[in-house]
Amino acid sequence: MECKDIVQCLSKYIDGELPIELLEQAEKHMAECPKCTAAMHTLRETIQAYKLTGKAHIAPEHRASMLAAIKEAARTHSE
Numbered sequence: 149m150e151c152k153d154i155v156q157c158l159s160k161y162i163d164g165e166l167p168i169e170l171l172e173q174a175e176k177h178m179a180e181c182p183k184c185t186a187a188m189h190t191l192r193e194t195i196q197a198y199k200l201t202g203k204a205h206i207a208p209e210h211r212a213s214m215l216a217a218i219k220e221a222a223r224t225h226s227e
């Protein structure tokens with residue numbers, strides 16, 4: 149798995165919806181990649197903040213913009 153693959157499945161990873169074989173690959177990658185670990189923490193904190201406000205689900209457009217921001221961060225930090 150590469151960083152771009154992690155970004156694709158981060159949302160499902162946090163929701164616990166990732167199939168076990170992908171979950172294992174994602175965790176293996178994150179163990180070696182501080183960048184993806186940081187992105188995962190950022191996204192998880194954002195999702196938890198949403199849940200604390202009583203919104204069980206993040207609107208798809210918010211989720212998309214969050215992922216776009218994380219993707220952008222991964223891209224700019226990859227040099």
Ligand SMILES: [Zn+2]
Pocket residue numbers: 150151154177181183184
């Ligand atoms: Zn990575």
